[in-house]
Amino acid sequence: MNEVEQARRKLLDGVRRFTNDVFPEKKDAYEKVMRLGQSPHTLFLTCADSRIEPAAVTQSQPGEIFVSRNIGNLVPAYGEMLGGISAVIEYAVAALEVKQVVICGHSDCGAMKGLLNPEQVAALPTVRSWLRNAEAALSVAQALHGTQEALLDLLIQQNVLLQMNHLKTHPSIAGALAKGKVEVSGWVYDIGSGTVSVYDEGTRKFEPVKELATP
Numbered sequence: 379m380n381e382v383e384q385a386r387r388k389l390l391d392g393v394r395r396f397t398n399d400v401f402p403e404k405k406d407a408y409e410k411v412m413r414l415g416q417s418p419h420t421l422f423l424t425c426a427d428s429r430i431e432p433a434a435v436t437q438s439q440p441g442e443i444f445v446s447r448n449i450g451n452l453v454p455a456y457g458e459m460l461g462g463i464s465a466v467i468e469y470a471v472a473a474l475e476v477k478q479v480v481i482c483g484h485s486d487c488g489a490m491k492g493l494l495n496p497e498q499v500a501a502l503p504t505v506r507s508w509l510r511n512a513e514a515a516l517s518v519a520q521a522l523h524g525t526q527e528a529l530l531d532l533l534i535q536q537n538v539l540l541q542m543n544h545l546k547t548h549p550s551i552a553g554a555l556a557k558g559k560v561e562v563s564g565w566v567y568d569i570g571s572g573t574v575s576v577y578d579e580g581t582r583k584f585e586p587v588k589e590l591a592t593p
Contacts, residue, residue, distance in 0.1 A: 380430065411441035420443040423463075423541075424482040425451040425489065427450040427456055429569050432482075444470045450489030450537065451481055452511040456547040466549065470559060471550040479545065482565040482574075483538040490533045536541040539577065542588035 379387070387560040400409065419442060422432050426447045436443060446466040453463055470476045483490075492509060493516050494562075499505045517532040540562050544549055554560035564577035566584055575584035 390442050401443060406504065407440050416441045416444070416474070418470070418474055418476055419440055420444065420478040420480060421446070421467065421474075421476045423447075423451055423466075423545075424483065424567075425452060425487060427484060427488065430482075430484055430567065435567060435574065443557075444474060444476060447503060449508055450487065450512055451483050451541060451542040452489075452508065452537075453481065453544045453548075454511050455544040456549065458511070464491075466535055467545070467548050468550045471554050476560065478561050479574055480563045481538050481541045481545065482567055483534045484567045485531070485534065485569050486547065487530075487534050487537075488528060490537060494530065494533065511544070512537050512581065535566055535577075537568060542577075 420436075420438075422436070422443045422445045424432055424445070424447055424559075424571060426428055426449055430447075432443060432445050434440070447465065448463065448545075454461075456464065467479075469571065471479070471484070489509060489512070492502075492505065493512055496506070515533060515536040519529060519536045522534050522536075523529040542562055546555065551560065551562070555562070564584075566575045570576070574587045576587055577583070578585045
């Protein structure tokens with residue numbers, strides 16, 4: 379069996395386990411969202427990295443979070459690259475009326491590594507073009523970092539902040555923010571430790587969730 383066949387078998391075996399073992403345990407929840415439709419409280423914008431599990435990290439049930447993923451958890455400023463991400467944002471805020479929009483970066487981000495080391499994406503023209511949406515974060519990180527080792531982590535944080543600013547240029551977000559109907563948050567998920575840090579406007583730092591006061 380070659381690698382392609384192995385991947386297909388792994389996927390289908392997973393579907394069988396879901397159908398036979400996992401689904402029955404959550405059958406009531408799935409039937410409810412099927413009957414009532416979706417009503418998520420949060421739009422969760424994160425990276426396509428396969429190591430991130432939004433529902434697991436947030437301990438969310440079916441129908442609770444509306445998830446959009448792309449390379450580098452990027453949000454092009456409105457008008458720059460109108461497309462899938464713009465449509466997701468507009469639909470989530472204007473149609474689904476989510477109350478929270480989270481942009482979640484993560485440790486060991488391959489997209490940010492590509493920004494730092496352009497030769498790694500030299501043969502990937504579409505990825506190179508997409509990463510232009512994070513170039514301002516790279517400029518800030520390079521201006522502020524103290525050591526080379528700290529540069530990647532700082533870039534990951536600065537990218538989240540930049541994408542939050544891009545997000546606020548979208549009309550649906552701008553209007554909802556003005557009315558106090560939505561909140562925008564920036565997170566960084568550490569894959570190795572399982573911890574999440576949230577940007578605190580007061581301290582202007584990413585603070586671990588366990589240290590944040592619950593409203």
